[in-house]
Amino acid sequence: MADKPQPTYLKDYVPYPFEVERLDLEFDLEPHHTRVLSRARYKRKEHVDVEEPLRLNGAGQTLLSLSLDGTPLTALDYRCQDSGLVLPNVPNAFELTVVTEIDPEANKALEGLYLSSGNFCTQCEAQGFRRITYFPDRPDVMTRYTTTIRADKQRFPVLLSNGNLVEQCDLDDGRHLTRWEDPFFKPSYLFALVAGDLVCQEDAFTTMSGREVLLQIYVEARNADKCDHAMLSLKKAMAWDEQRFGFEYDLDRFMIVAVDDFNMGAMENKGLNVFNSKYVLARPETATDDDFLNIESVVGHEYFHNWTGNRITCRDWFQLSLKEGLTVFRDQEFSADMNSAAVKRIEEVRILQSHQFAEDSGPMAHPVRPESYVEINNFYTMTVYSKGAELIRMMQTLLGRDGFMAGIRLYVQRHDGQAVTTDDFVAAMEDASGVDLDQFRRWYSQAGTPVIHVEQHYDGERQQLTLDVTQSCPATPGQPDKQPFHIPLRLALLGPDGTPQPLHLVNESGQQGAEELVLSVTAARQKFCFEQVGEGCVVSLLRDFSAPVKLTMNTSRDELAFLMAHDNDAFNRWNASQRLAGGLLLDLVDRVRKGQKLILEPMFVEAFRTSLLDEQTDPSLLALALALPLESFLAEQMEEIDPQAIFTAREFVRHEVAVQLKDDFLTVYRRCADSGPYEVTPQAVGQRRLKNLCLGYLAALAPQDNMIWQMILEQFSTGRNMTDVSAALGLLADHDNRDSRHALDTFYATWKEDPLVVEKWLGIQARSRREDCLEQVERLMGTPAFNLHNPNKVRSLIGVFCQGNSVRFHAADGSGYDFLRRQVALIDPFNPQIAARLVAPLLRWPRYDDTRSALMKQALEQLQAKTTLSADLYEMVSKGLDQNKKG
Known part of the structure; x- marks a missing residue:
């Protein structure tokens, strides 16, 4: 590209030279011409040179006027520099008024203020606030916000922002006004504004000190019947946070807004959380068990940020895990207490081993606290979030529960209202417990999986x-x-x-x-x-x-079978089953590559049968133990990844187990059938998981086995919840026949007006085992079901195919790589965040055979040759190409 983006380094951090005593914002909302007035009171910090200028961040806006203490400034009084403004010769204390105009309708990057389905919405983390007004858009600049919003009352009857509502009134011109005050200091990334035609579900929560908090969930009218679970999850989270951590909510109201167009899962803006609609909306007919559990987890996560992220925030973006790692740990503990702790822990580790470990061994490997970045959006990673949570969990293990909680209390006591670092957090843990964690700090500064x-x-x-x-x-990049x-x-x-x-x-x-x-x-x-x-x-x-380590040990297969049957640690029982199955599968992968006959060891089948028929164990644990290791996990165990061989070996095992245990699978499937009302309890969820696992194995015999095929069709047509219906549809979609086409068409016709269900339909087809899967994906891109500007649609179709369908994406002719290159090139100009995340599978090119790796590298080189790459995509592509083929 023309101008090579330059990295930002942790070692170069310098505190901002001015305090912002307050910030008053006024918005006159129009889809194409929104006028923003910001009035900020600045004060130079002590010991700061009087020659130090005022530097403000800004992007994607038109500057209409600038005045200092009421005096208009001209172009001679400031200069545009580095996507912002520089004002030299400012006094030690002054008020700066900035008036800008922005175009939310044209904002397809979904950063700053934008329109989603005709409603105004903001996303300011990490650096979106600078797209709204000129301001020091950095997390260590904290101030109190007052926000006034004016808009047409008929088109935008709901006007929301952070904090407490202090004024609302109608204006003379058909517009109306609301004014919000947030009494707590916060950085700009936590600012939020929502305006639109929304309906509200209300409830209340009484805190442990007796205060009543108004709870509100705002959604489009068509989604009014899908908020109950999110509201219940919020109330559970509030009660749990008081009981477990002693953290009480601090505002008069807590608001959640669900939007369809959102780059992330959700955002913890103070008092006004904005959510991707998939993490709010649910009813049994439209949402799966996993959707219900994810909603509970994400609602909890964003609420828990009120103390671990909002009241105490990160000094700079290198410290991102200070809030995210800690809050992921908290939401994991919450979900464990609400459901099955063992199942939750296994699910966390599965994701870590199959995704974060891969990140640690790739070109984007970085410490939990990175030393540099080109674009901060690229560091919202599994390493920062999931591995960061493991660091918190390890501290609890080393200090004990009491010592850990003493550290949390000291951390809050010391740093409430401040922007701090991961070192500050670890220091609080040390000081409260008396345990030396100096060596432990290496987890924050060293990349890679030990x-x-x-x-x-x-x-x-x-x-x-x-x-x-x-x-x-x-060795990892920069750390040999x-x-x-x-x-x-x-x-x-x-x-x-x-x-x-x-x-x-x-x-x-x-x-x-x-x-x-x-x-x-x-x-x-x-x-x-x-x-x-x-x-x-x-x-x-x-x-x-x-x-979070890789463990190798001279454990025999007999010992693994023993642990699988007898270990009283639920995680290790599951892990033994995965190590046993993984070892057998990798042996089969090797035989596939050598063209040798495949044979399934009787010992494995017998151990499988014993677990399958165990009626005493939690059915969710059984389902996890009996699921074959993920293709991505097996790939991580190989020096040179062969996706076709992995697929062939897994399909062989799946088929052979189904042949030998058909009657047992049928017995368990029928035993787990439920006829009562839908419930999201551990037992009910577990039974559905085990039932659908059995159906998934039996499907290896279909459609040749007509009885099994009819069972799948019957579950699809008579299933009383989305969990069962979508599980059956996924099995049907693996085949190209009249029944499958009819099922897919029927499903779409039924749910085409529900975006979240349509996304399931897209994902099911993108994950299909069909050899023509890529052709189907490209066909779906041309239908009304898909929208390249909607991140959820992109993730559901393009993302699932390229990251969740290894064998078809890694077709030997490179068609999958070329497809991904073309889509990334289309998306990057308007949404760099999504483009950068999509390109990740290509960065693994050195791990594949010569033919595939050459084609993957070629796709990256073609992207690099473009002259208009965003900084987000440039960082990913350049680091991907800065590797050598191993071996």
Whole structure:
């Protein structure tokens, strides 16, 4: 591109030289010509040079006027520089009034103020506020906001902003006005405005101090019947946050608005959360079990930000995990308490292992606290969010629940109302607990996934078990060498009957005889010796996934089968099943590549049958344990990824298990059928998960097995909830026949007016195993069901195909790569955030065979050759190309 974007570095951080004592905003809303007046009171900080100019950020707006203390400024009084304004020679204290005009209708980047379905909406994180007015748009500039909104009352009867409503009235010209005051200091990224023709569902919540808070969810009228679950989730989250953390809500009202056009999942703007509609709207006919659970989680997440993100925010964007990692941990704990803790933990780890570990081994690998970025939007990543949450969880493991909560209390006491760093958070944990976390801080500054290798040696004569533990971490961009991490390794020993054994660690005085210990692995190599260990004990290691590491250990398949059947740690039971299945699958992948005959070991089938027929275990846990390892997880285990071989091996296992266990699958499927009212309880969700897992295996026999095919058709046509209907439709969509086409057409005809259900329909077809899947995706792009300007539609069709359909995306002829290149090039000019996220699969090119890697690299080179790449996409493409083919 013409001007190469320059990186921003953490080491260059300098505090903003001015305080902003208050900010008054006035909006006169019109779709194409919105006028914004901002009046800010600035004060130079002590010890700041009087020669220091005032620097303001700004983009995508027309400057109408600028005045200082009431005196109009001319072009000679300021200069445009680096997408903003610079005002030299300003006094130590002054009021600056800026009047700008913006065009929300034309804003397809969905940053700043834009229109969604005819309603005004904002998205200011990370740097969208600068598209609204000229202002120091950085998280460490915090002030109190007053927002006045004027708009046509008939077109925009609802006018919302942050804080408390202090005035509303009708104006003479058919317009009306509302004024909002937020009494709490906040940065510009937490500003929000919504205006439109919306309906409201109201409720109330009484806080632990006895204050009544008004709760409001605003949606379009057609969605008024889909808010109950989100409202219930909000009330649960508010009560849980008081009980678990002692955090009470602080405003008179809490508002949620659902919009269809949104780049993210949701946004925690103070008192006015703006949500992607998929994380608010639900009823059983239109939403799956996962939708219901995700809504509960995301509503909780955004509400929990009120204290961990809003009251205390991040000093700079390098500290993003300060708020996101901590709040993800909090929403995980909330979901665990509301549902099944074991299921929730396994689901978190599945995502981490299949997606974040891949991020750690790719060109965009970065520490939880990055050292630099070209475009901050590219760092809203699994590393910052999910791995960041694991760092919080590890601190709770190392400090204990009481020590961790003492650290949280000290953190809030010290920093309420401030913009701080991850170091400030860790310091509060240290000071409250007395535990030295200096080495632990490396988790924030070093990228990559550590590898823990454990060799176990048993001395039967002495009854001693020695674990020889080594840790290492692969090189990542800019970090060729890593220092040892502080890794909490949770451990137990199981006797021959599965009973946890007392642990006696040599040279360790505390916790002798406990059934579980947390070992602190702090050196590149350490040995841990246990005494009084009887014959036949099996080590259960990394229990509850106590650290985000890859574990390798000389564990036999018989021992994995034992852990799968007997481990009292639910995560490790699941992990044993995945390691057992993963090892067998990788062996089969190798046989596929060598052209050898595929054989499924009887031991695996028998272990599978035993678990399948277990009526005592949580059915959700069974469904997770019996699901084959994800293709993306298997790919991470390979030096050179072969997507076709992975697909072939998985399909072989799926078919063979279905053939040998057909009657067992039918028995469990019928046992799990439900006839009562739809409920989102752990038991009901688990039964549907297990039932649909059975149907998914049985579908490997269809359509040749007509009985099974008719079962799938019957579930599709008679299913009483979207969970069952969409599961059946997904199995039908794998085939091209009259029944499948009729089902897909019927489903669309029924739900074509519901955008969220249409997105499910698009995703089902994008994930199809059909060999002509790409042709179907391109056909769907030309139908009214798709809209390239709507992020949800793009993610549902293009995103699912390129990131969720590995075998078809990675077609050997490179057609999938060329398709993705073309779509990214189309989207980048109007929505760089979405384009940059879509391109990610191509960045993995060095991991594939020569033919595929050359085609993937070529697609990136063609994108790089464009002269108008956004900074977002430029960073991804350039880092993707700055790699060498491995091997």
